[in-house]
Amino acid sequence: MTEHDDAPTEGAASASADDTTAAPKGADYVSDRDFADFPIREETLRGILEMGFSTATPVQAQSIDPAIAGKDMIVRAKTGTGKTAAFMVPIIERTPDGTRKPFALVLEPTRELAQQTAEQAEAIAKYRDVGVVTLVGGLAMGPQEQALAAGAEILVGTPGRVLDHIRRGNLDASAITMVCLDEADEMLSMGFYEDVTSIIDATNAERQVLLFSATISDDTQRIVQRYLHDPLDVRLSTDADGVELIEHVLYDSSAEMHRVRALLYVIDIEDPTSAIIFCNTREDTATVATFLDRQGLDAQLISGELSQARRTQVMDKVKAGEVRFLVATDVAARGIDISDLSHVINYHLPQDPAVYLHRTGRTGRIGKKGTAISIVGGTDLSTRKILETRHKIPFVQRELPSAEDAVRMRVERQARQIKKAMGSLVFESYLPTVRALMERPDGTMLLAAALRAFFTWDRERRAAASGLSTVEAVIEARNAKLERRESRDDDRGGRRKGRRGERNERGDRGDRGDRSDRSDRPERSERRDKRERKPEAADLDALLDVDDAAPPAAETDGKRKRKRSRRKKGGSDSAPEATAAKPELDALLELDDAPPAAADTAPPADAPKPKAKSKAKPKAKKPDTSDLDDLLELD
Numbered sequence: 001m002t003e004h005d006d007a008p009t010e011g012a013a014s015a016s017a018d019d020t021t022a023a024p025k026g027a028d029y030v031s032d033r034d035f036a037d038f039p040i041r042e043e044t045l046r047g048i049l050e051m052g053f054s055t056a057t058p059v060q061a062q063s064i065d066p067a068i069a070g071k072d073m074i075v076r077a078k079t080g081t082g083k084t085a086a087f088m089v090p091i092i093e094r095t096p097d098g099t100r101k102p103f104a105l106v107l108e109p110t111r112e113l114a115q116q117t118a119e120q121a122e123a124i125a126k127y128r129d130v131g132v133v134t135l136v137g138g139l140a141m142g143p144q145e146q147a148l149a150a151g152a153e154i155l156v157g158t159p160g161r162v163l164d165h166i167r168r169g170n171l172d173a174s175a176i177t178m179v180c181l182d183e184a185d186e187m188l189s190m191g192f193y194e195d196v197t198s199i200i201d202a203t204n205a206e207r208q209v210l211l212f213s214a215t216i217s218d219d220t221q222r223i224v225q226r227y228l229h230d231p232l233d234v235r236l237s238t239d240a241d242g243v244e245l246i247e248h249v250l251y252d253s254s255a256e257m258h259r260v261r262a263l264l265y266v267i268d269i270e271d272p273t274s275a276i277i278f279c280n281t282r283e284d285t286a287t288v289a290t291f292l293d294r295q296g297l298d299a300q301l302i303s304g305e306l307s308q309a310r311r312t313q314v315m316d317k318v319k320a321g322e323v324r325f326l327v328a329t330d331v332a333a334r335g336i337d338i339s340d341l342s343h344v345i346n347y348h349l350p351q352d353p354a355v356y357l358h359r360t361g362r363t364g365r366i367g368k369k370g371t372a373i374s375i376v377g378g379t380d381l382s383t384r385k386i387l388e389t390r391h392k393i394p395f396v397q398r399e400l401p402s403a404e405d406a407v408r409m410r411v412e413r414q415a416r417q418i419k420k421a422m423g424s425l426v427f428e429s430y431l432p433t434v435r436a437l438m439e440r441p442d443g444t445m446l447l448a449a450a451l452r453a454f455f456t457w458d459r460e461r462r463a464a465a466s467g468l469s470t471v472e473a474v475i476e477a478r479n480a481k482l483e484r485r486e487s488r489d490d491d492r493g494g495r496r497k498g499r500r501g502e503r504n505e506r507g508d509r510g511d512r513g514d515r516s517d518r519s520d521r522p523e524r525s526e527r528r529d530k531r532e533r534k535p536e537a538a539d540l541d542a543l544l545d546v547d548d549a550a551p552p553a554a555e556t557d558g559k560r561k562r563k564r565s566r567r568k569k570g571g572s573d574s575a576p577e578a579t580a581a582k583p584e585l586d587a588l589l590e591l592d593d594a595p596p597a598a599a600d601t602a603p604p605a606d607a608p609k610p611k612a613k614s615k616a617k618p619k620a621k622k623p624d625t626s627d628l629d630d631l632l633e634l635d
Contacts, residue, residue, distance in 0.1 A: 034055055041093065041128070046127050063075055063090070064086065071231075074216070087106070092154070095154060102155055102173065104179075105162070107158070107179070107180070115134055118134040125154070135158070135165060135171075137308075138308030159199060166199065173199065186330075209228050247370070249374070250374050264292070265400050267345075268401075268409040268410070274321075274342050276344055301326070302314055302328040302470075314326075314468065343372070343373060344359055348379075
C-alpha cells in the first residue's frame with residue numbers, strides 16, 4: 001500500500017531494494033533518467049533516495065523539469081505510474097525553506113487521498129526546512145487552525161475544508177504561487193467546481209498551475225482555459241487506454257439469485273488474494289460488506305458514514321495488507337491502491353464506461369497480471385456493450401456454479417475457517433459428544449446450532465483481534481442518527497403540544513379549542529410520524545435491503561399492490577413493513593443448498609396478512625446486531 005500511487009511505482013526501486021520485489025517493467029514505469037539527473041537540491045534528493053527510489057518513471061521524467069522551471073502543465077498518465085512524485089518533487093524543490101508562509105497548495109478530491117499525499121510530501125521533504133499541513137473535513141478545525149497559525153509552506157487538502165479556512169480568515173491564500181489540482185476530473189465531477197475556482201481566485205495572480213487528470217471533461221477544460229497559460233500538455237498512456245495485462249471476466253447475474261449471493265459464489269470460485277469490490281452506491285457498500293462479514297470473510301468498507309478516525313484505521317489496515325476485501329464506491333476509493341492487488345470486482349458496472357477503465361487500472365500494474373471481474377445484468381448491459389465496442393475490452397464469459405458446486409465450495413470455505421480456528425481451541429474432549437449427537441434423531445439440528453454458534457464466536461473473535469469492524473461502526477452511526485432524530489421529533493412534539501395547550505387556555509379558539517387539539521387523533525399522528533421518519537427508514541433499508549435493482553421476477557405488480565394495501569391497512573409504517581419484508585430478505589440472503597427459485601423471493605400467496613397495529617405512535621426500530629443476524633445470517 002502506498003501514499004497515493006503504489007510505492008514501487010513512485011519511481012523505480014533502487015538497487016538496494018529487496019530482491020524479492022519485482023522491478024517495474026514496461027514503458028509506463030521505467031525511464032532512462034535517475035533522480036540524481038534532475039536539477040534538485042541534495043536534501044530533496046536524499047529524501048527521495050531514502051524512500052527507495054533512484055530511477056524516475058516516464059511521467060516523472062517528463063514533468064519534473066518543466067514544473068521546476070515554472071511552466072503550467074496538464075498531465076495525463078496511468079494510475080500507479082508515480083504521478084504524486086511527479087508534482088510533489090517540483091513543488092518541494094521550488095518551495096523556499098523556513099518562511100512559514102503558504103507557498104504551494106495541492107487540492108485532492110478525498111480526505112484519504114489528501115492525507116496520503118501529505119505523508120509522501122513529508123517523506124520527500126524530510127531533510128528540508130519545509131512544513132506540510134493537511135486540511136481535510138471530518139477532523140476538528142482547532143488543530144488545523146493552530147497548524148496554520150504556526151505556519152507552513154505546503155498545504156494539502158480537500159476543496160471544502162480549504163475554502164472554509166480561507167473564509168474564516170485562518171488562511172491567507174494571496175501568497176500561494178503554486179497550485180496543483182490532483183485527480184482534477186474526479187474532483188470536479190464531485191461538484192467542487194465553484195469551490196476550486198474560488199480557491200484559485202484567492203491565490204497569487206502570478207501563480208503556476210499544475211493539473212493532473214485522467215481525462216479532460218468539460219469542467220476540466222473550463223479550468224484549463226481560465227487559469228492555465230500556454231500549458232505544456234504531457235500525455236502518456238492512461239487508464240482509458242486499457243491495460244494489456246488485465247483479464248476481464250464477466251459473470252451474468254439472474255433474477256433467481258440475489259447479486260450479493262452471486263458475489264459470494266464468485267469469490268469462492270476465483271479465490272482472490274486481495275481485491276477492491278466497487279459498488280455504485282453507499283447503500284450497496286453497506287449491504288456487501290455486511291454480507292461478506294457474516295460469511296467470515298475479511299471485509300472492511302470505506303464510507304462517508306464512518307468517522308474520519310475509523311476511515312484512517314481502515315486505511316492503516318489496508319496499507320499493512322491486513323484487509324483482504326475493501327468495499328468502496330469510486331469516490332471513497334479514489335487514490336487507494338493495494339500492493340499486488342490481484343483482483344478488482346465490480347458489484348455493478350458503472351454507468352460511465354470510463355469509470356470502469358479507472359477501476360480496473362488498479363490491478364495489472366507495474367508489469368504484473370491482474371483480473372477484473374464484473375457481475376453483469378439488467379442496467380449493466382449498456383455499459384458492457386460500450387466497453388466491448390468502443391473500448392475493445394475482450395471480456396471472458398464465465399458461469400456461476402451449479403447448486404451442488406455452490407454447496408461444495410461453501411463447505412470447503414467453512415471447513416477452512418474451522419481448521420484455522422482449531423489451533424486456539426481445545427476440542428478433543430467433545431469428540432465423544434459429537435459421536436453421540438450424530439446417532440441422535442435430532443443430532444443434525446443440534447450440530448447445526450453448534451456450528452452457527454461457532455461462526456458467531458469466530459466473527460466476534462476476529463473483530464476483537466483486529467480492533468476494527470466497519471460494519472458495526474456503520475450500524476452504530478445509523479443508530480445514533482435514529483436516536484438524534486427521535487429526540488428532535490420528541491422535542492418538536494412537546495413544543496407543539498405546549499403551544500396548543502397555551503392557546504386553549506387563553507381561549508384563542510373559543511369553543512373550538514377541544515377540536516383544534518388533534519394530537520390525540522391516531523391517524524394524524526401516524527401520518528406525521530411516517531412522514532418525519534422516512535429518511536431514517538430509508539437509511540435502515542439501505543443497510544439491510546437486498547438491492548437497488550428491479551425486484552425479482554416473481555414479484556409481480558399485483559403482489560406489490562397487495563403489499564402496499566396491506567401496509568396501509570396495518571396503520572403503522574415501521575413494524576408491518578418489517579414483518580412483510582423479513583421473509584423476502586430471508587429468502588434472498590439465506591444460503592440454502594440450492595439457489596432459490598424466483599417464486600421464493602416473495603411471500604407465499606396464502607401467507608397470513610400482518611395484523612394491524614394499535615393506533616399508538618410506534619417507536620423507530622434500530623438496526624441492532626440481532627436484526628442483522630436474523631436478516632443476513634446464512635445458516
